[in-house]
Amino acid sequence: MAPWRSAIGEAKGGASEAFNLRRRAGFHSSARLPKEARAKIIPCHESSGLAHWLSPPNPTREASARAARHGEELRARRTATAAPRFAQMKLFLCWLSGYALSLCLLRKMMWSGRYLRSPVTRSLYASMMNQGEAAYWKxxxxxxxxxxxxxxxxxxxxxxxxxxxxxxxxxxxxxxxxxxxxxxxxxxxxxxxxxxxxxxxxxxxxxxxxxxxxxxxxxxxxxxxxxxxxxxxxxxxxxxxxxxxxxxxxxxxxxxxxxxxxxxxxxxxxxxxxxxxxxxxxxxxxxxxxxxxxxxxxxxxxxxxxxxxxxxxxxxxxxxxxxxxxxxxxxxxxxxxxxxxxxxxxxxxxxxxxxxxxxxxxxxxxxxxxxxxxxxxxxxxxxxxxxxxxxxxxxxxxxxxxxx
CATH class of the missing domain: 3.40.50.150 (Vaccinia Virus protein VP39)
Known part of the structure; x- marks a missing residue:
């Protein structure tokens, strides 16, 4: 006899015996069956490899599972796409900050009379600037x-x-x-x-x-x-x-x-x-x-x-x-x-x-x-x-x- 037919026979036999036990005992739930009867059902489903045959598929559950897998794939793709963009944005902001800082340093705006607090120093600076301006125009x-x-x-x-x-x-x-x-x-x-x-x-x-x-x-x-x-x-x-x-x-x-x-x-x-x-x-x-x-x-x-x-x-x-x-x-x-x-x-x-x-x-x-x-x-x-x-x-x- 083919192995799969033997497995089906064993599953049917186990289920029939468990059903008879429940009927004689007046039980209405498999959870209340004796341990021996439950053991005959559960191993039968697992060992035979025919759980899908014994438990028909649920279309709603499968659709939900497919939607969940699709959502996970979309999130993975978005994460993979967003990561390089974020890195490019960080690089651009770093370049812009460094560029602005270098321009400020090149300008050297601190060398101006407005930052001199001492009156004597400020007067000396003004005198130097006036002399420099005269030479400049010359x-x-x-x-x-x-x-x-x-x-x-x-x-x-x-x-x-x-x-x-x-x-x-x-x-x-x-x-x-x-x-x-x-x-x-x-x-x-x-x-x-x-x-x-x-x-x-x-x-x-x-x-x-x-x-x-x-x-x-x-x-x-x-x-x-x-x-x-x-x-x-x-x-x-x-x-x-x-x-x-x-x-x-x-x-x-x-x-x-x-x-x-x-x-x-x-x-x-x-x-x-x-x-x-x-x-x-x-x-x-x-x-x-x-x-x-x-x-x-x-x-x-x-x-x-x-x-x-x-x-x-x-x-x-x-x-x-x-x-x-x-x-x-x-x-x-x-x-x-x-x-x-x-x-x-x-x-x-x-x-x-x-x-x-x-x-x-x-x-x-x-x-x-x-x-x-x-x-x-x-x-x-x-x-x-x-x-x-x-x-x-x-x-x-x-x-x-x-x-x-």
Missing amino acids: DNQEWYMCDTEKLCESLKPVFIQSYLDDGTRVFLHRSIEKSGWLSIQLYHSVMSSLFSMFMSRTSINGLLGRGSMFVFSPEQFQRLLRINPDWKSHRLLDLGAGDGEVTKIMSPHFEEIYVTEMSQTMIWQLQKKKYRVLEVDQWQKTGFQYDVISCLNLLDRCDQPVTLLKEMRTVVEPTQGRVILALVLPFHPYVENGGKWETPSEVLEVKGKVWEEQVNSLTEVFQAAGFAVEAVTRLPYLCEGDMYNDYYVLDDAVFVLRPV
């Missing part, structure tokens, strides 16, 4: 120095010696004050690091509203164009206007102000100032001419500088129109494209190593484009500072060009 006069003996004969009579004036001092003081705003500078530094992964530096500055530039003061602008404070003209075109702060210096002299800019965040800043923003490929096609075109520190940052010079020549008013052009020297052209620096497709042939030699060479470049140099000066190209520097400065050559 050193800044080097920004304007030019060896006129090295200039070519055509430039010597038109060179204008500039100086550190009140307008420039106001910008420098404001920039120094802003660089001391620790919380703002910390915020700008962190945001710049994050945005630099997918935005250009110019766009980041426009988004954060920082990094304003300074080329000349109102007085210096008037001296270059040989105009008085009440002089008025019709149209101004400012190419590559940035956030419009330099445009603001020139705007009181014009009825209509047009600007161009590549960065969308800078365009937002220009629109806030109510300037008329033109597309970078449309200012040449408006159908009218401009009385003054400003091209400030753009020629070394555009892809086609030779073409740009020729296009300005075609749209500037031919008799009374002027182009005011600034260029950082030494000349190092590059194009900013999505945070990357690329070589322009057109190259300006600028010769020489020192400032005066390159200015002489640029005169030939302008003549080839149809311009004559009417005035030239040396000015600092200033930019607002950050956590590390009160301001940034480059050497600018600023030309006033007339069409010929």
